[in-house]
Amino acid sequence: MAEEKELRYDPAAIEPKWQQRWAEDPALYAAEPASSENPKYYVIEMLPYPSGKLHMGHVRNYSIGDALARHMWMRGYNVLHPMGWDAFGLPAENAALKNNTPPREWTLANIAAMRQQMQRIGFSYDWATEVTTCLPDYYRWNQWFFLRMYEKNLVYRKKSKVNWCPECATVLANEQVINGRCWRHEDTLVEQRDLEQWFFRITAYAQELLDGLDKLEGWPEKVRTMQRNWIGRSEGTEVDFGVEDRSEKIRVFTTRVDTIFGATSVQLAPEHPLVTALAESNVGLKAQVATLIDEQKKAKETGDIGAIEKHGIATGYFAINPYNGEKVPIWVANYVLMDYGTGAIMSVPAHDERDFEFAKKYGIPIVRVIALADPNAEEPELPFTAEDGVLVNSGRYSGMSCADAQKRLQEAAASGAFGEATVTFRLKDWGVSRQRYWGTPIPMIHCERDGLVPVPDDQLPVLLPDRIEITQQGGSPLSRVPEFVDVKCPRCGEPAKRETDTMDTFVDSSWYFYRYTDAKNASAPFSSERGQYWFPIDQYIGGVEHAILHLIYSRFWTKVMRDLGMIKNDEPAQRLFTQGMVIKDGAKMSKSKGNVVSPDDMVARYGADATRMYALFAAPPDRDLDWQEDGVAGVSRFLARVWRLAEKNSATARAAGPAAAETQNTGTALKLQRKLHQTIAKITQDFEGRWHFNTCVAAIMELVNEMQAADAQIAAGEVPAPVVRELLRNLALLLAPFAPYLAAELWEMLGQSGDGAILRAPWPKSDPGLAKEDEIEIPVQINGKLVTLVRVPPDADGKTMEAAALTDEKVQGRIAGKTVAKVIVVPGRAVNLVVK
RNA sequence: GCGGAAGUGGUGAAAUGGCAAACACACUAGCCUUAGGAGCUAGCGCCGCAAGGCUUGCGGGUUCAAGUCCCGCCUUCCGCACCA
Numbered sequence: 001m002a003e004e005k006e007l008r009y010d011p012a013a014i015e016p017k018w019q020q021r022w023a024e025d026p027a028l029y030a031a032e033p034a035s036s037e038n039p040k041y042y043v044i045e046m047l048p049y050p051s052g053k054l055h056m057g058h059v060r061n062y063s064i065g066d067a068l069a070r071h072m073w074m075r076g077y078n079v080l081h082p083m084g085w086d087a088f089g090l091p092a093e094n095a096a097l098k099n100n101t102p103p104r105e106w107t108l109a110n111i112a113a114m115r116q117q118m119q120r121i122g123f124s125y126d127w128a129t130e131v132t133t134c135l136p137d138y139y140r141w142n143q144w145f146f147l148r149m150y151e152k153n154l155v156y157r158k159k160s161k162v163n164w165c166p167e168c169a170t171v172l173a174n175e176q177v178i179n180g181r182c183w184r185h186e187d188t189l190v191e192q193r194d195l196e197q198w199f200f201r202i203t204a205y206a207q208e209l210l211d212g213l214d215k216l217e218g219w220p221e222k223v224r225t226m227q228r229n230w231i232g233r234s235e236g237t238e239v240d241f242g243v244e245d246r247s248e249k250i251r252v253f254t255t256r257v258d259t260i261f262g263a264t265s266v267q268l269a270p271e272h273p274l275v276t277a278l279a280e281s282n283v284g285l286k287a288q289v290a291t292l293i294d295e296q297k298k299a300k301e302t303g304d305i306g307a308i309e310k311h312g313i314a315t316g317y318f319a320i321n322p323y324n325g326e327k328v329p330i331w332v333a334n335y336v337l338m339d340y341g342t343g344a345i346m347s348v349p350a351h352d353e354r355d356f357e358f359a360k361k362y363g364i365p366i367v368r369v370i371a372l373a374d375p376n377a378e379e380p381e382l383p384f385t386a387e388d389g390v391l392v393n394s395g396r397y398s399g400m401s402c403a404d405a406q407k408r409l410q411e412a413a414a415s416g417a418f419g420e421a422t423v424t425f426r427l428k429d430w431g432v433s434r435q436r437y438w439g440t441p442i443p444m445i446h447c448e449r450d451g452l453v454p455v456p457d458d459q460l461p462v463l464l465p466d467r468i469e470i471t472q473q474g475g476s477p478l479s480r481v482p483e484f485v486d487v488k489c490p491r492c493g494e495p496a497k498r499e500t501d502t503m504d505t506f507v508d509s510s511w512y513f514y515r516y517t518d519a520k521n522a523s524a525p526f527s528s529e530r531g532q533y534w535f536p537i538d539q540y541i542g543g544v545e546h547a548i549l550h551l552i553y554s555r556f557w558t559k560v561m562r563d564l565g566m567i568k569n570d571e572p573a574q575r576l577f578t579q580g581m582v583i584k585d586g587a588k589m590s591k592s593k594g595n596v597v598s599p600d601d602m603v604a605r606y607g608a609d610a611t612r613m614y615a616l617f618a619a620p621p622d623r624d625l626d627w628q629e630d631g632v633a634g635v636s637r638f639l640a641r642v643w644r645l646a647e648k649n650s651a652t653a654r655a656a657g658p659a660a661a662e663t664q665n666t667g668t669a670l671k672l673q674r675k676l677h678q679t680i681a682k683i684t685q686d687f688e689g690r691w692h693f694n695t696c697v698a699a700i701m702e703l704v705n706e707m708q709a710a711d712a713q714i715a716a717g718e719v720p721a722p723v724v725r726e727l728l729r730n731l732a733l734l735l736a737p738f739a740p741y742l743a744a745e746l747w748e749m750l751g752q753s754g755d756g757a758i759l760r761a762p763w764p765k766s767d768p769g770l771a772k773e774d775e776i777e778i779p780v781q782i783n784g785k786l787v788t789l790v791r792v793p794p795d796a797d798g799k800t801m802e803a804a805a806l807t808d809e810k811v812q813g814r815i816a817g818k819t820v821a822k823v824i825v826v827p828g829r830a831v832n833l834v835v836k
Numbered sequence: 837g838c839g840g841a842a843g844u845g846g847u848g849a850a851a852u853g854g855c856a857a858a859c860a861c862a863c864u865a866g867c868c869u870u871a872g873g874a875g876c877u878a879g880c881g882c883c884g885c886a887a888g889g890c891u892u893g894c895g896g897g898u899u900c901a902a903g904u905c906c907c908g909c910c911u912u913c914c915g916c917a918c919c920a
Contacts, residue, residue, distance in 0.1 A: 008874085222840055222915075229839080229916055236920080254920060267920090299918090308918070335918045345920045354918050426919065547915085605873080617860075618848060624913090626848065630861050633873065638860085640874085695850070698859035705859090779855045784901045786855055824900045830854040832900050 009643035011607025011636075015741045019119060028759060029126045031080040034517075034533035041077035042534045043069050044513055046542030046550070047084040047131070051091065052110035054117045056582040056589060056615070056627060057543065059599045063612040064579055064621050064693070065541045066123045067737040071687045073124075074736065074763035080534055081124055082516040084131030085111050088139075088439045088505045090168055090184070093477075096470045103438045104466060107134055117599065121608040122740050124759070129519045133508035134438070138515060140461030141525040142507050143443040145557075147454050148564055150444075154201045157452065161339075162431055164193040170435045171197060173504060174428050175230075175549045198442060198501065200430040202556045206231055209427075209555055218575030223547040230548050232426025237410050238342060239419035241266055242320035244327060248274055250319055253341030253424060256351065256387070257413075258405040261394040262369035263346035264359065265329050266319040267312065269338035270296065278315055288313045292334045299334075310335050310358045321346075322418040323409070324395060333358065341424055349383065356383035369393045370402065430553065432504040437468060437477035439502030447489035447496040456490050462498070476500040509550050510557035513537060513572065531567045540573035543581070551576070577691070580624040582615075589627075597627050609739035610636035616693040616738060635697075639742055642704055642735070646728055646746045649714065653728045654751040656721035668710045669719040676730055677771035679703045680764045683734055693738070700734055707731075725750070730764045780805045781832040782814055790831075798825040805831040 022028055032038060045065040048058055069081035085107075092103035099106070111132060118125065131138060149155045163172040165182040176183040177190050202209075210231045213224045237257035240249040250266055268275050270292040279286035292311065299308040312333035319330050328346075335354055336345055349359030349366040359366050366382060370389040380386075387402045397405045413419030433442070441462040443455035455462055465484050468477060478484050478500035489496035511525070517534045518526035558572045581588055584595040602611040614632040619625040665673060683696045707727060713719055732746035736758050747758040777789040778801060788810040792801055802823050805811055815835055822834040 225839065226915060232916095232919065234919070252920085256920080310918080333918095335920095337919070340919045347920090352920070354920075357918095424919080544914085620849090623842090623849095628848065628861070631848065634860055637874085644875095692850095694848090695859080698850075701859055777855080781854080781901070784854095784899090789855065822900065824854095826854065826901095830901080832854080834900055 009640035009742075011609060011639075011741065012604075014745045015120075015122065015608050018741050018744050019122060022122075023119065026128060029081065029124045030128060031126060032078040034530045036078040038076055038078040040080070040534060040538075041069075041072045042080045042537045043072065043539045044080075044082060044516070044537060044541070046540070046546065047086050047509065047512060048114065049089060049091070050085045050087055050107055050110040050114055052113055054114055054599050056597055056599060059121065059612060060582050060615045060621075060625060061541060061543070061579055062118070062121070062123050063615045064577070064691075065539075066612070066740075067616065067693060068539060068541075068687070069124055070737040070740060070759065071763065073759055074733070074761060076762070080129070080516065081126060082129040082131070082513075082519075083115075083118065083123070083125040083127070084512055084516065085114075085133060086505065086509050086512070087111065087132050087134035088502075088508055090170075090436060090438070092134075092438045093436065093470050102466070103470070104134065107438075108132075120603060121599070121612060124740070129516045131512050131515045131519055133505075133512060136461045136463055137520075137522070138512075139440040139464075139508070141511075141515070142440040142503060143455070143460050143462055144457065144525065145507075145511070145560075146443055146503070147457065147460075149200065149560060150454055152560075152563070154204065154560060155198060156201065157196060157198050159194060159196045160431075161192045162195050162197055164191045164195075166191060168436075171195065171431060171433055173431050173506070173549075175430075175506075175552070195433075197431050197433040198444075198499075200432055200556070202430045202553075203425060203427055205556055205559050206233070206425045206427050207423075208559060209552065212555065212571055216571060216576075218573075220544075220576065220578055223544065223551065223576060223578065226547045227552055230427060230552065232424075234424045234426075236341075236422060236424060237406070237413065237419060238422045239346070239413055240322060241328075241346070242322065243274070243330070244318040244320060246317070248277070250274060250330070250344050251342045251419075252344045252346045253422070254346055256348065256402075256406075257409045258387075258391060258394075258397075258400075258402045259348040259351045259369055260321065260323055260346060260409065261391075261397070262348040262350045262367045263321060263328060264349060264365045264367055265331050265347040267331050267333040267336045267345050267347050267355075267358075268315075269336040269343040270332055270334065271338040272332070272336075272343045274344075275315075275332050278317065285313065285315065289332055292332060295334045296337075308334060310354070310361060312358060312362065314362075322416065323412070329364075331362075339428070340426065351383055351385055353383050353385060367393060373401070430504075430556075432507060433501040434504055435476040436502055437464075437470060439505060440464075440507065441478065441484075442499040442501055442503055444499040445487055445489060445496050446499065447492065447494065449494060450489055450491045450496075453489055453491050453496070459490070464502075476502070478502070506549055506553050510553045511561070513540075513554075514561070514567075525566075528566055532569075535567055536569045536571055537573040537575075539575045539577065541577045541579065544578040547578070577621070579621050580619065582625050582627055584627045586626065597629070602629075602632055606632050606636040607639070607741070609741050610639055613639070613697060613738050617697040618694065620692050620694050622691075638701055638704070639739060641708065642731065642742065642746070645704065645707060646731075646749050649724050649728060650749040650751075652721050653725040656725040658722060658726070665720065665723060667718065668713040669723045672707060672710060672719065672727055673723060673770050674773065675703050675706050676727055677766045677768075679734065680730065681766035681768075681771055684763070684766060687737075697738060700731070700738075703731065703734075732758065733761060733764050736761075776828070778804070778828075779830050780808060780811055781830065782811070782835050784832060787811060787814055794828060796827070798827055801825050801827065801831050805833065 043065055045061050069079050073079050087107050092107050095101060095106045096103045146155060163177045165172050165188055167182060167185040167188040180190055182188045182190055210233055213227055216224060234255055236253055236255035238251050238253050240251050242249055270289050275289055279289050312331045315330045315332060317330045318327045320327055347355040349355040350368045351370055369392055370384060371392045373390050389402060391397050391400050391405050410421040441464055443462045445453045445455060447453050465481050468481055485498050487496055487498050514526050514531055517530040521527060554572050561567050562570060584597060587593055587595060589596045610632055614635040617635055618631055679699045682699050686692055686696050714724060728750055732743045736743035744758050773794055775791045776794045778792055779786055780788050780790055788808055790804040790808050792804050802825050818835050820833050821836050824832040
């Protein structure tokens with residue numbers, strides 16, 4: 001009985017065995033020193049939040065990265081392939097509330113559980129470089145960076161309207177608000193609150209962040225486009241309109257200053273300071289403005305701000321156009337946004353669709369100031385928004401092209417000191433204060449005498465107190481911990497208060513990949529030497545959902561570190577790969593839909609190799625993958641076939657010597673050897689950039705199918721033992737990036753000793769001579785339609801191919817009595833006869 | 837509305853402009869059996885007994901040749917959206 005059972009592929013026995021052997025040799029996956037002569041290769045997958053359980057999306061992400069890392073190791077690269085934990089964040093506090101577990105314990109337990117899952121699946125991470133962002137030896141460097149940025153005026157504090165999620169009970173960055181809702185709570189509307197907040201001056205790098213995108217050719221175009229839109233650069237002009245009978249000026253932003261003679265009103269955002277001022281002395285106006293604000297808010301809530309019914313109020317006041325002194329009415333309108341441009345616009349109904357709609361509704365005059373350049377053409381209907389016309393009704397600017405006029409008008413504004421050319425960005429500074437406990441304490445002290453005082457470097461880290469009661473009360477939980485709050489001012493020594501907000505967790509993930517290069521450094525975030533050796537990252541792999549948040553913040557951080565002189569690279573990652581989602585039955589896996597597939601289940605039923613190999617086989621990595629358990633079972637059956645094949649022939653292989661490179665083999669042996677070398681070539685090529693791992697797995701299956709079909713010949717000794725040996729050894733090597741446990745097992749069965757030996761075994765080379773067929777089938781077409789196939793040598797010249805085609809019986813039959821007008825021969829590919 | 841991606845068998849999918857559907861899953865028939873979530877053999881786009889014909893969302897075009905390139909349209913998914 002027991003003997004019989006051994007003849008079965010048993011991942012439950014094989015995998016833990018290798019897992020243990022590999023764990024006993026932690027140097028196995030360690031990178032060589034930063035001085036290594038081998039070319040470096042830095043590949044990482046985005047670090048997970050330690051929720052406590054891996055999901056299939058993780059498994060897919062890590063299987064892609066792991067295949068690549070293993071392949072690069074075998075190619076002789078010095079590979080750094082680390083893993084870490086994005087360990088701060090709200091779920092830990094929620095769990096604390098629910099289960100009365102301290103966030104730290106909860107988080108560390110989750111990390112332990114997920115690390116174990118990763119090890120069970122066999123990902124080749126160097127655990128010596130593990131980074132856990134919630135531990136003081138990591139977050140102290142967040143504080144250190146914060147202080148450096150404070151010194152460089154890249155950190156500031158201001159009172160401002162901020163996004164507040166009632167569910168999180170904290171502030172959100174603009175990037176974390178999606179259609180007016182919280183990024184973590186799709187059903188929760190974000191409120192606006194006035195709060196003193198810390199900001200990172202990411203806008204100082206807006207232009208560089210934008211320009212850099214052009215050079216990131218290894219990034220998906222989609223991500224680059226999304227970032228371009230997010231940064232939202234727009235060139236235009238700011239112009240001051242005077243206000244009749246008042247001292248204020250209204251500064252408007254426009255991209256079409258050339259249309260300014262057609263401005264027939266000025267529109268203010270409901271929250272514009274002048275509106276607030278006017279409303280103060282006018283109760284009726286105040287109430288109406290409140291309605292407008294309400295309408296904007298509602299529109300944001302439904303996420304349909306584009307469809308809002310335009311609505312406005314005439315204030316009764318007039319603005320004065322600085323170019324012609326003309327008086328135009330001042331309105332307040334619900335389609336003008338306070339947080340873009342200056343919160344005020346000039347309204348030119350003749351040349352802007354929104355202004356046109358508004359003017360029609362309220363009977364505001366419409367004045368055409370742009371005409372077609374061609375005077376004979378019929379005037380187009382209004383609104384006419386194209387920018388290729390000439391100015392009319394525009395005083396001394398009439399007759400100029402739009403572009404010329406824009407330049408002249410900007411010059412006039414500058415010399416008259418009533419405006420200037422400007423560049424506006426949609427990107428806002430990054431608000432990083434969070435009124436939460438489980439995050440990095442902000443290293444600042446509020447002193448009555450000295451004001452804001454940075455914590456001195458030698459007092460870092462500002463430790464997060466361990467024992468704290470988490471409640472649902474508003475405000476920062478740390479403010480209720482006197483031992484934390486009460487300090488002496490580092491400057492004057494008088495009693496002072498610590499800042500009690502913590503940092504946005506996106507700070508943690510903005511530079512974690514630098515820490516991997518020097519994870520245990522106690523005197524700096526990382527050494528420049530190591531940072532410069534490993535950076536930029538060669539390949540970064542993760543989900544497209546981070547296209548804006550994480551990927552823009554970490555680009556910003558890299559530029560800041562460069563300007564601090566810590567590194568030389570401008571961008572963190574050379575290449576970015578965004579893998580598709582894992583879905584089930586056509587929908588994203590989610591608890592509420594009840595279609596979640598647990599990686600643990602899959603591993604328990606089919607083994608880690610089958611699970612990860614299926615994740616690579618079922619779809620190309622950039623596409624969504626529909627998880628079908630039958631498919632995993634299929635891959636598992638395939639691995640069992642491989643195992644049996646090796647088991648049956650391992651003795652033969654072990655006893656044999658290497659196969660000669662210049663083989664005189666014939667028949668089945670030659671056929672198998674050819675298939676092998678074709679397969680090696682295909683997979684090697686794919687690893688070099690195309691990454692269609694699904695077809696790589698398919699190619700290995702084809703090779704195995706062919707070996708299996710030759711089973712009888714192999715058993716009969718028709719295939720020389722050295723060829724059997726070569727086939728099996730190479731099969732193991734080809735499988736190593738995809739199914740590492742089975743590969744290691746095969747390697748051992750074949751008499752290759754040493755733990756982890758297959759990891760460092762050289763990747764096989766395809767021998768072009770052995771990969772070459774001695775005859776290929778060429779399609780013969782008549783007028784583009786396939787007629788037959790003819791056999792020719794692979795390097796046959798055009799004449800030979802033409803002759804082979806024309807002498808073919810089927811072709812003869814088809815062309816009899818007709819004229820062959822033309823013969824097109826594509827060497828090695830096809831013959832097409834044009835017949836009349 | 838703007839931008840991007842995709843649309844191929846019952847399913848996941850494959851195809852440097854040159855044999856559409858490789859490799860798998862499911863299914864059908866048969867064999868084997870230690871009855872297993874096993875193994876082996878054969879079949880499996882559509883019409884047709886066959887010969888043969890048809891077939892890559894729809895319509896045009898380029899080309900000796902188009903799933904692939906170009907133009908227009910439809911559908912689905914993703915991102916952005918009174919951004920002045």
